[in-house]
Amino acid sequence: xxxxxxxxxxxxxxxxxxxxxxxxxxxxxxxxxxxxxxxxxxxxxxxxxxxxxxxxxxxxxxxxxxxxxxxxxxxxxxxxxxxxxxxxxxxxxxxxxxxxxxxxxxxxxxxxxxxxxxxxxxxxxxxxxxxxxxxxxxxxxxxxxxxxxxxxxxxxxxxxxxxxxxxxxxxxxxxxxxxx
Amino acid sequence: xxxxxxxxxxxxxxxxxxxxxxxxxxxxxxxxxxxxxxxxxxxxxxxxxxxxxxxxxxxxxxxxxxxxxxxxxxxxxxxxxxxxxxxxxxxxxxxxxxxxxxxxxxxxxxxxxxxxxxxxxxxxxxxxxxxxxxxxxxxxxxxxxxxxxxxxxxxxxxxxxxxxxxxxxxxxxxxxxxxx
Numbered sequence: 001x002x003x004x005x006x007x008x009x010x011x012x013x014x015x016x017x018x019x020x021x022x023x024x025x026x027x028x029x030x031x032x033x034x035x036x037x038x039x040x041x042x043x044x045x046x047x048x049x050x051x052x053x054x055x056x057x058x059x060x061x062x063x064x065x066x067x068x069x070x071x072x073x074x075x076x077x078x079x080x081x082x083x084x085x086x087x088x089x090x091x092x093x094x095x096x097x098x099x100x101x102x103x104x105x106x107x108x109x110x111x112x113x114x115x116x117x118x119x120x121x122x123x124x125x126x127x128x129x130x131x132x133x134x135x136x137x138x139x140x141x142x143x144x145x146x147x148x149x150x151x152x153x154x155x156x157x158x159x160x161x162x163x164x165x166x167x168x169x170x171x172x173x174x175x176x177x178x179x180x
Numbered sequence: 181x182x183x184x185x186x187x188x189x190x191x192x193x194x195x196x197x198x199x200x201x202x203x204x205x206x207x208x209x210x211x212x213x214x215x216x217x218x219x220x221x222x223x224x225x226x227x228x229x230x231x232x233x234x235x236x237x238x239x240x241x242x243x244x245x246x247x248x249x250x251x252x253x254x255x256x257x258x259x260x261x262x263x264x265x266x267x268x269x270x271x272x273x274x275x276x277x278x279x280x281x282x283x284x285x286x287x288x289x290x291x292x293x294x295x296x297x298x299x300x301x302x303x304x305x306x307x308x309x310x311x312x313x314x315x316x317x318x319x320x321x322x323x324x325x326x327x328x329x330x331x332x333x334x335x336x337x338x339x340x341x342x343x344x345x346x347x348x349x350x351x352x353x354x355x356x357x358x359x360x
Binding site: 010011014015016017035036037038039040041047048049073076077080081083084124126128129130131133149151152153154155156157158159160161162163164165166167168169170171172173174175176180 | 227256261310338
């Protein structure tokens with residue numbers, strides 16, 4: 001995996017893909033699947049909604065850090081399966097044959113099989129809205145991966161993969177951040 | 181347009197599409213394009229990030245209501261153009277040949293050409309994070325529309341349209357809300 005500059009992280013989150021959130025708590029790794037995400041700033045800040053109905057909730061509140069890993073479409077079925085069982089009784093890395101890799105700045109591991117891995121600090125939790133606000137502090141990209149399309153949850157058990165591309169860079173040229 | 185039940189609104193937002201936010205303030209309609217959105221609850225609650233750099237910001241804070249309209253891929257270019265000029269000096273309905281339709285519960289108009297229109301109350305503004313929290317209070321769907329694919333911003337001036345579908349309803353059957 002190569003370093004992904006933090007100012008490019010939003011380019012993978014803005015489209016609203018399914019993400020995997022990896023935590024390490026009490027010496028145990030866990031993964032949850034999250035589809036309710038949003039970008040907050042160009043500067044690798046973003047948020048997602050979860051609450052105490054998720055086993056990873058406590059780990060996020062206590063450790064205040066996680067990996068947000070972006071599976072490409074080749075991992076779609078695994079991502080759904082990961083979201084359909086609980087870390088309370090499942091070692092998800094083992095059950096789904098995923099490879100944990102040591103992260104640079106947080107205790108939770110990267111997922112080797114994912115296209116993008118973002119090391120994050122939880123910088124706020126807005127309890128009223130079950131909203132975790134995250135700051136990416138390091139990021140990694142597997143550019144050699146053949147499948148780079150991300151995928152999106154509809155919410156009814158179906159999903160869509162990134163499809164046809166449209167290019168409106170000319171219209172937006174004055175709006176794009178430097179270097180993007 | 182037909183009524184869209186509020187408990188089905190998240191099915192169009194969860195995937196992270198580009199949305200148009202319509203406001204009415206000082207007797208003037210305006211539209212802004214927003215790509216930083218997220219779902220907060222199954223109950224038609226969601227959020228988006230914006231701030232005082234957007235002309236619509238004041239209207240949202242003062243009127244506490246808006247329409248969130250979802251353009252399908254046939255309106256992608258217009259949505260980008262709408263986001264590349266300001267309501268301060270542009271009547272966007274007129275400039276982009278869009279048809280305002282009277283909404284049921286809010287003063288801002290629906291956009292006839294959009295696939296989905298959600299009438300919303302602003303139920304909170306988290307200033308620290310530039311986050312508007314919305315509650316859908318009525319919604320409409322144009323089921324006769326031929327183009328139903330939504331589209332997503334990458335963030336660099338390119339976009340992706342909803343592509344190939346995946347069906348994991350069987351795996352998720354115990355997780356799906358009733359009726360979805």
